[in-house]
Amino acid sequence: MTKRGDEPTGKLTLAQVLEILAGGRLPLRFTAYDGSSAGPTDARLGIELKSPRGTTYLATGRGDLGLARAYISGDLEVHGVHPGDPYELLKALAGELVFTMPPPRVMADIIRSIGVSHLRPIAPPPQEAPPRWRRAASGLRHSKGRDADAIHHHYDVSNTFYEWVLGPTMTYTCACYPSADAPLDDAQENKYRLVFEKLRLKPGDRLLDVGCGWGGMVRYAARRGVTAIGVTLSEQQTEWANRAISDEGLADFAQVRFGDYRDIREAGFDAVSSIGLLEHIGVRNYPAYFEFLQSRLSTGGLLLNHCITRPDNQSKAAARGFIDRYVFPDGELTGSGRIIAEAQDVGLEVLHEENLRQHYGMTLRDWCANLVEHWDEAVAEVGLPTAKVWGLYMAGSRLAFESDGIQLHQVLAVKPDEFGGVGNLPLRPWWTP
Known part of the structure; x- marks a missing residue:
């Protein structure tokens, strides 16, 4: 007692x-x-x-x-x-x-x-990634080899499993809900529309989408006459995306490459989109990241960076515990202020930023609903332990977004010319909410 x-x-x-x-x-x-x-x-x-x-x-x-x-x-x-x-x-x-x-x-x-x-500690479940010190065997944190291992852990689960969870758009990033009761697929389409309009893309333009996932942004742009190249470190995503491009008859406009974004050699793009990649980059690599993306842009070209952030700029960047070991190995988050500062420090001019935190909570709610609806199929595809990881991760992340533990920011920037010119950009934002 x-x-x-x-x-x-x-x-x-x-x-x-x-x-x-x-x-x-x-x-x-x-x-x-x-x-x-x-x-x-x-x-x-x-x-x-x-x-x-x-x-x-x-x-x-x-x-x-x-x-x-x-x-x-x-x-x-x-x-x-x-x-x-x-x-x-x-x-x-x-x-x-x-x-x-x-x-x-x-x-x-x-x-x-x-x-x-x-x-006395015992062996963890096999779904758990090794601790950070053991991951060093595949290279320094955020080296190309170690980043490839981290992406494989998270994204090469099963394309079929992701189809059950994400729905027809196969979009694994925050949606933008045009109304509180909008369906998930409409909200994801609206997110792509928002990115497309912020980047002022038009037929004949060239888009580079880094960390392109299953090619949702690439295909959205290609349907509208934009030549788009996507790049991802996931082999499964690459196969799925290129099959979808072929099935839609978009091969003349779109392609997805398997590889590291740092290996892209083409330049002179009218726009670069980075939707959900920065979380995997590592904060100390931000200067090189923004400098590289700037180097791929033509003068006057636009960059949109869309990523999860912390609500302040002082918290430790590295993820810990469950998220680091089961979901995003080596993932790092920082505040939107740090992201803006790093973009500015390489010469990009930030034009606009906004927080879609509430939209991500709603997105995760709908992903969880999809997982519940297709639970038996998902378990049959990846096994009960992995399915439970995803339910736990998405529900916990929803709670974190709702309580302002994490946020989602879109930052729009332009590559000015040597005199500060930004082409014929309108004086105020030109897109619809």
Whole structure:
């Protein structure tokens, strides 16, 4: 039984351990394999710890990593939510569950009750990427080889799986909703329309799309008479995109190349779009990134950079825990101010920027809905653990966007001439919202 202060508590059940760490405030029902339980008996949401291995994962994983390992391995089950969209559970945990360190004597009893054997790390689920120090075997962070490995981990899951989640547009970046009740596909088409108009593209122009994914922007531009080249480090994306280009009869206008954007040799593009690539670049590489993209533009050419950001410019850039090990290895985020500053420092003139944070929350909501709708097919395609990774990742990211933990910024810039001229650009933004 739990006692007050720093008095010894004796042998504790797993439920009692959780109650102590949570200060007695559990927003859901917890049950464990030792027969103990805690939290409201009528709670709609719950978690069930099913095995000793799950206890080891929880006890040895820092931050959200232990919870993710136990959940992905099947040692922790969730109740009251679908595994393809555990948003409501995550929202409840984020809003009401706060862990505090108990007094030393109580902590000692917790350790004795759990058992020292559970404090020794064990092998994580196979879906987990190695820690950063072990990734060095494939090169320095954000070298071409290591970036290729990181992209392969995230994007070469299965084109069929992504079709279930993303829908017909095969667009894995933030949509732009023309109205709150707009369907996802309409919102993605509207995002491409927005980028196209911001870049002032017209028939006969040349577009370079770096980090092009499955070629959505490339095909959108090609349908409107723009010659477009896309580049991606994902072989599966390259195959899917070029097949779609061929099926649509766009081969005279569009192509997607498998490779690193830094290997593009052509220059003189009227516009460059970078939609969801900067997150993979590494903050220390921003100067080289913007300098390279500027070098691909003709004078007066426009660059649009669309990426996830932090809400400030002071937080550490590197992702940690679950996101780094299961979703975006080596991913880095910074604030929009840092991005604008780096673009300006290579001579680009920033014309406009806007935050689409709320739109990304809605996009993730709709992706999760797609995953739930096609759950059985998705599990059959990639396996239950990987499907759970995606449900957890997308639901958690939705919550982060909604709570302003992360944002999504579009930055539009121009390459001026040596006298500061920017061609015949209108005096004010020329696109529709």
